Amino acid sequence: MNLVQTLIDLEKNETIHLGRMLILINEFSKNGKAEIKGITKLAKLDFLLRYPVYLEKALLSRGKELKKAALKEFERTSVESQMVRYRYGPWDFRYRKFLNILIAKGLIYYRTEGNTVMIGITSMGQEVSENFRKDDSLADVFERAKALRINFDIKATRLKNFIYETFPEIGSLNFGQSISYGN
Numbered sequence: 070m071n072l073v074q075t076l077i078d079l080e081k082n083e084t085i086h087l088g089r090m091l092i093l094i095n096e097f098s099k100n101g102k103a104e105i106k107g108i109t110k111l112a113k114l115d116f117l118l119r120y121p122v123y124l125e126k127a128l129l130s131r132g133k134e135l136k137k138a139a140l141k142e143f144e145r146t147s148v149e150s151q152m153v154r155y156r157y158g159p160w161d162f163r164y165r166k167f168l169n170i171l172i173a174k175g176l177i178y179y180r181t182e183g184n185t186v187m188i189g190i191t192s193m194g195q196e197v198s199e200n201f202r203k204d205d206s207l208a209d210v211f212e213r214a215k216a217l218r219i220n221f222d223i224k225a226t227r228l229k230n231f232i233y234e235t236f237p238e239i240g241s242l243n244f245g246q247s248i249s250y251g252n
Contacts, residue, residue: 108165
């Protein structure tokens, strides 16, 4: 099997995306006492987690650096699935599907506050996420999620503005156009 086909197969593997999102939601839940305010904010945080080159650039622009979860050389040049520009930046059309799967499995919950969806983790979701820590291959994902919580636990509008200012190439794309990986 060639590399391109392998990457396509990985992208189709929803388990990878579900696990990454669960780790992210768990990190921002502060032991079940907090929620992510809005799917759009979740999408922006997931964008930075999913594309570590962008996370590194975002941290450097704030005078920080990735220490424990520094990028591996292959991550700087790897081909990753494309996200597309949608309204206020990067978006994967499957977010609602992924959230519904995590809800159906009893790992996360959502509630509405006005027009805003509040996303939180259940005790079972915390347990599953913490069990993922036993997998050394996920150590970078955990460290990067922690870096996001420490440095980017800000309001969605502020995060949107930061992404546009830091990555102006994203704002210049047409709606629906693919966002290239980390160049």
